[in-house]
Amino acid sequence: xxxxxFYFQPALLFFWTIxxxxxxxxxxxxxxxxxxxxxxxxxxxxxxxxxxxxMYNFAWTIVDAAEFKINKSDFDYExxxxxxxxxLGASKGAILLTAHMGxxxxxxxxxxxxxQREIRMxxxxxxxxxxxxxxxxSLEKSGHGGVVVxxxxxxxxxxxxxxxxxxxxxxxxxxxxxxxxxxxxxxxxLFGRAVQLPSGPFILAxxxxxxxxxxxxSRCGYRAYxxxxxxxxxxxxxxRARDSDVEVALAQWTQILEEIIAQHWHQWFAFLPIFADGExxxx
Amino acid sequence: xxxxxxxxxSGYFSLFRLRGKMLGGKRTDIGIEAHTVxxxxxxxxxxxxxxxxxxxxxxxxVIVDLVALVFLTxxxxxxxxxxxxxxxxxxxxxxxxxxxxxxxxxxILIMTLTTVLALQLACWGSQMRIxxxxxxxxxxxxLFSFLLLRLISNGGAERN
Numbered sequence: 134x135x136x137x138x139f140y141f142q143p144a145l146l147f148f149w150t151i152x153x154x155x156x157x158x159x160x161x162x163x164x165x166x167x168x169x170x171x172x173x174x175x176x177x178x179x180x181x182x183x184x185x186x187x188m189y190n191f192a193w194t195i196v197d198a199a200e201f202k203i204n205k206s207d208f209d210y211e212x213x214x215x216x217x218x219x220x221l222g223a224s225k226g227a228i229l230l231t232a233h234m235g236x237x238x239x240x241x242x243x244x245x246x247x248x249q250r251e252i253r254m255x256x257x258x259x260x261x262x263x264x265x266x267x268x269x270x271s272l273e274k275s276g277h278g279g280v281v282v283x284x285x286x287x288x289x290x291x292x293x294x295x296x297x298x299x300x301x302x303x304x305x306x307x308x309x310x311x312x313x314x315x316x317x318x319x320x321x322x323l324f325g326r327a328v329q330l331p332s333g334p335f336i337l338a339x340x341x342x343x344x345x346x347x348x349x350x351s352r353c354g355y356r357a358y359x360x361x362x363x364x365x366x367x368x369x370x371x372x373r374a375r376d377s378d379v380e381v382a383l384a385q386w387t388q389i390l391e392e393i394i395a396q397h398w399h400q401w402f403a404f405l406p407i408f409a410d411g412e413x414x415x416x
Numbered sequence: 417x418x419x420x421x422x423x424x425x426s427g428y429f430s431l432f433r434l435r436g437k438m439l440g441g442k443r444t445d446i447g448i449e450a451h452t453v454x455x456x457x458x459x460x461x462x463x464x465x466x467x468x469x470x471x472x473x474x475x476x477x478v479i480v481d482l483v484a485l486v487f488l489t490x491x492x493x494x495x496x497x498x499x500x501x502x503x504x505x506x507x508x509x510x511x512x513x514x515x516x517x518x519x520x521x522x523x524i525l526i527m528t529l530t531t532v533l534a535l536q537l538a539c540w541g542s543q544m545r546i547x548x549x550x551x552x553x554x555x556x557x558x559l560f561s562f563l564l565l566r567l568i569s570n571g572g573a574e575r576n
Contacts, residue, residue: 137497138523139428139446140453148490207446355447 139206142196150189157188160404164188167403170324171394186399194236194352194400201239209357210243217362222248225302226343227365228334231350232310232390233402240350240360241280241306253281253298254306255291257313292333299341306348307334310390311407319379321387324394326408330387335379339368345382347389351397363389428523429453430562431554437565457530460551462489463544464533500525531555 137145154161164184165177172180200206212218221227222244229244229252231237241252283291295305312318312329319332338345344365353359366389368382394401432449466485504521508514530551537548 137494138519138526140450141457141493141497143451143454144458145454145490145493148487152487355445355450 139200146189146192146196150185150192153192154185154188160188163404163406167401167407168398170326170408171398171401173324183398187401190235190352190400191402194239194402197352197356197358198236198239200356201242207356208239208243209354211353211357211359213359213361217364218360219248221304221346221348221362221365222250224304224344226299226341227304228299228338228343228345229304229306229348230309230334230345230366230386231306231348232393233308233404234310234393234397235350235352235400236358237306237308237350239358240348243350243358243360244304245280250304251281252304252306253283253295255283255295255308257284257308257311292337295337296341299337299343305337307331309334309386310401310403311405319376319383321383323387323391323408328387328407328409330383332379332383335368335382335386336375338366338382339370339375339378342370345386347386347393349393349397351400361393429558430565431558434561434565437568456551456554457526458489458493460530460534460537460547461493462486463547464537465489467537467540467542467544496526496529497522527555 161181161184164187165180168180168183168187169175169177172183197206197208201208221229229241231240241254244250245252283294299305309331312331317332317336318329321328321330323330334345337343344367346365347363349361351359351361366382366385369378371378428446428449462485465488466482469485470482500522501518503525504518507521534548534551534555538545538552539548
């Protein structure tokens, strides 16, 4: 990274993306499959081009994260709603619900730096321990000590830790567009299709009595990012069963997720099949 | 919509810095710089190697080889970066070029190599020589911008 001049990155990334597009078949297939419900009636060939563009954006976000960490490069960022962001920065405990989109790592680091708040970032476990160790160290380094990484592993006591942290006023960042095996999940509807989404963030928010703030970081140009924040989702505690309260909040979340993905589909890094069996889910 | 930046820089190459100055002293769009310079270098390298290997008129078989060459040229550059970094280490060991950063030395080496290739392209009789001449023109314009920026900054310093 140190030896590759910045002006070589566009050409290198362009061709390396072609290389990975050709040889990373499972990721390519997952992208094409996940884009199909976003663009109903669109040609499959067009979705292949869209998948390439998504991979290209993914490559840029990796390079940007490395540039930020290693070369301390300049980045521009804009906030979609500065007042809401400031409100979030000052809040006593909140869940940042985000998606595999843009550079969420960079976004967390920006947030931690701007508001001088520590973020606990929950990530899906990496298949290799070395990768997990590297990623965790990398994130904590780019966050200048403001980002702590937790891995959501089956059977771990992470939920209790997070609940305690939220009650103490911490900000916890969780990705809410994909589930990992063994974690609490609910069926929701996204682009008219059935999807399994994590219900853990909603249960945590209800128990800790904190809001869920949908937050997305989208790459909007060369070394430029946009932090999109939406109005908080509050999970009510009613007389009804917990599942139905969670269901209401989950429906709000999927509505926001759908809107954001429709606008920024080229930054939705869904490299695993999200939709169940490709069947339409009637609402 | 609030806009912010982590820190600010001006353009890397003199030509783009001058462009930034002419456009009201705003920050040069480093993205344009990265894309323009990077793709030009890539085009020159690719054209040079293609001309070197396939000097005859193209036919369909050569097109397949050219596609392979797109990637070969690309993979060749990281090798050049590694060799350059070793060369820079040797220079440092002998106490040379201590005042400038590694990335600047790397750029000097890359630009020198590209200019040599462009010069060779310009000398060859094929139609591709226009690419070589274009690069030489850009290098000359960059040097001119460097001198102009120096003059402007010296003039400003004297007035102060």
